[in-house]
Amino acid sequence: DLIDMCHSKAHEIYGDNLPEIVEERMERELGCIVKYGYSVMYMIAHKLVKKSNDAGYLVGSRGSVGSSFVAFLSGITEVNALCPHYVCPDCKYSEFYDNGEYPTGMDMPNKTCPKCGAPLRKDGLTIPFETFLGFEGDKVPDIDLNFSGEYQATAHKYVGELFGDGYVFKAGTIGTIADKTAVMFARKYYEKKEIVAPDAELKRISKGIVDVKRTTGQHPGGIIVCPKTMDIHDFTPVQHPADKKDSDIITTHFDFHSIHDNLLKLDILGHDDPSTIRMLEDLTGINALEIPLDDKETMSLFSSTEALGIKPEQIDSKVGTFGVPEFGTNFVRGMLVDTMPTTFVELLIISGLSHGTDVWLNNAQDLVKNKTATLSEVIGLRDDIMVYLLHHGLEPSMAFKIMEFVRKGRAAKEGMPEDFEAAMRENNVPEWYINSCKKIKYMFPKAHAAAYVMMAFRIAYFKVHYPAEFYMAYFTVRADLFDAAIMAHGEEKVIQEMKKIKIKGNSATANEKNLLTILEICQEMYERGIDFAPVDLYESHPYKFGKKDGKILPPLNAFAGVGTNAAEAIASAREDGDFMSKEDLKNRAGITKTVIEVLGENGVLDSLPDSSQISF
Numbered sequence: 001d002l003i004d005m006c007h008s009k010a011h012e013i014y015g016d017n018l019p020e021i022v023e024e025r026m027e028r029e030l031g032c033i034v035k036y037g038y039s040v041m042y043m044i045a046h047k048l049v050k051k052s053n054d055a056g057y058l059v060g061s062r063g064s065v066g067s068s069f070v071a072f073l074s075g076i077t078e079v080n081a082l083c084p085h086y087v088c089p090d091c092k093y094s095e096f097y098d099n100g101e102y103p104t105g106m107d108m109p110n111k112t113c114p115k116c117g118a119p120l121r122k123d124g125l126t127i128p129f130e131t132f133l134g135f136e137g138d139k140v141p142d143i144d145l146n147f148s149g150e151y152q153a154t155a156h157k158y159v160g161e162l163f164g165d166g167y168v169f170k171a172g173t174i175g176t177i178a179d180k181t182a183v184m185f186a187r188k189y190y191e192k193k194e195i196v197a198p199d200a201e202l203k204r205i206s207k208g209i210v211d212v213k214r215t216t217g218q219h220p221g222g223i224i225v226c227p228k229t230m231d232i233h234d235f236t237p238v239q240h241p242a243d244k245k246d247s248d249i250i251t252t253h254f255d256f257h258s259i260h261d262n263l264l265k266l267d268i269l270g271h272d273d274p275s276t277i278r279m280l281e282d283l284t285g286i287n288a289l290e291i292p293l294d295d296k297e298t299m300s301l302f303s304s305t306e307a308l309g310i311k312p313e314q315i316d317s318k319v320g321t322f323g324v325p326e327f328g329t330n331f332v333r334g335m336l337v338d339t340m341p342t343t344f345v346e347l348l349i350i351s352g353l354s355h356g357t358d359v360w361l362n363n364a365q366d367l368v369k370n371k372t373a374t375l376s377e378v379i380g381l382r383d384d385i386m387v388y389l390l391h392h393g394l395e396p397s398m399a400f401k402i403m404e405f406v407r408k409g410r411a412a413k414e415g416m417p418e419d420f421e422a423a424m425r426e427n428n429v430p431e432w433y434i435n436s437c438k439k440i441k442y443m444f445p446k447a448h449a450a451a452y453v454m455m456a457f458r459i460a461y462f463k464v465h466y467p468a469e470f471y472m473a474y475f476t477v478r479a480d481l482f483d484a485a486i487m488a489h490g491e492e493k494v495i496q497e498m499k500k501i502k503i504k505g506n507s508a509t510a511n512e513k514n515l516l517t518i519l520e521i522c523q524e525m526y527e528r529g530i531d532f533a534p535v536d537l538y539e540s541h542p543y544k545f546g547k548k549d550g551k552i553l554p555p556l557n558a559f560a561g562v563g564t565n566a567a568e569a570i571a572s573a574r575e576d577g578d579f580m581s582k583e584d585l586k587n588r589a590g591i592t593k594t595v596i597e598v599l600g601e602n603g604v605l606d607s608l609p610d611s612s613q614i615s616f
Helices: 002-014 020-035 039-054 069-073 152-163 179-192 199-207 272-284 296-300 330-339 344-355 360-369 382-391 396-407 410-414 418-426 431-437 446-465 467-477 491-507 510-527 564-574 582-589 593-601
Strands: 060-062 085-087 094-096 121-123 144-148 168-176 213-225 264-271 546-548 551-553
Touching: 002 020, 002 039, 002 069, 020 039, 020 069, 039 069, 039 144, 039 152, 039 264, 060 264, 060 446, 144 152, 144 272, 152 168, 152 213, 152 264, 179 199, 264 272, 272 446, 272 467, 296 446, 330 344, 330 360, 344 360, 344 382, 344 446, 360 431, 382 396, 382 446, 396 410, 396 418, 418 431, 446 467, 467 510, 467 546, 467 551, 491 510, 564 582, 582 593
Parallel strands: 144 264
Antiparallel strands: 060 144, 085 094, 085 121, 168 213, 213 264, 546 551
16 A cells, blocks of 8 residues: 555656656665565554544654655655755656755745746755664654644544554553652651651652652553554553543553553654644635745745834844744744844754754854854754765765764764764865764754744744734634733733843743743734734634734633633623623623633623613
């Protein structure tokens, strides 16, 4: 099935006579995948992704699965691992650039087909297959997928349908006692015994209980599949998480790390990006897959605020990436200001630099600042090491070994082996590059960065071209701490709240820091001339932001103290007609006095009297 599917997709894209580069890569990958029995994993992932796409939700691929061209042909990932190339959607004419002429397909100039005149499609990211299945093609593949949070439960249920409920289990986790808790236990023990124990004794005793099992839980997206010919008890006992016997979830008792080599584990994680994109598609009627990944205005967002129609000082930021996943945090915005990226490949490198350990700070950052290397030359992604070394003339197996050694942080820990350094110097690899390799502790796969950047770029496209819809989707999906009492009363109030949090500096709580992010996006929205409408008892959605008179209409649960259940109860009760009074609302919706008070304080119930009694 997998072979047939890949062949038909390859012919659909590249024509009846496949270019040699396409055929060679496809057959080499299929040979490894089929030989080692991994085709079933590809088919499972294909079915899961297809079912989600049919339901209208995009799926993001995680990890290095995008390094596999077969994963692209079988619809598991949209990351095309081939070298940059043009292909004509009409007559299938194609041109490939496999000598490093272009870093990615998205960065190639637009071109029309010399045969039929149609605009050519651009694709290809140059990712070697070896990073996914090893140099011999025998490494166990790990296919991780990001489903929309709204769709995750359905995807989990579908795995049960595919394999039968008796063979599918949630991956169990084991929660252990942490250092501070251990010290607290030791202190309580001595207090009970009425013994005064010094801190040193408490620390000594606590060492014996650190990392002892405390409770069991479940992995957020891990699912373990047992083969039909085996029994799950051949591998692990099973249980309800945290010993809750009334729970309908069954997990593996052993932590999945200890059995992941014996049983298939699927990672079906919930993620906000697919939910955001689905909402944006519904609001605008645009198919996100058709968004051009080289849109100039969207690209400018990563180096200026011009496309938003505002100046940097209006939002206290030189770049316009607030609310763009992967690029909106303070740390990454600082990287954008340092590097001012203008191409797709530079966005990939920044994604790699921001997720790696000792890749940017004390390493690439200094090289860029000192002008030793440009952003597109520094080491940002693990696969680029292999590609860079191949272009310098190293043997493929040597290039692969060096990449694996560096990305796992072994060069930083053990030092670079002499034969590796000698091979690099013989092939004129610059000294700064070799030194950079020696500092790296962990590196991000290029395929993972590509999948994330593609999602982020599409969301950024909506931010530039459909501002109101972007803010509606952002606040609905990502802003759990949105509070209309603070944010929907004009920019002045937003700025005051931001000042309060900024004064606290590092002593601000995690919640306050998250709140600051939402406040920054509110300020930007106001500066772009978009305003909030007041929450409306009859027109506001229970939990989604909408539109009214050209303004953004917050939902009923937009106030701290009004939960989603209460908001849904109000929405359900209002279908039976208008409320006569606050009392009538409370009784019909079955909501608490507190909810009534919060809505009343914020002017939502101004049209309602307190009680339904009529005075003559």
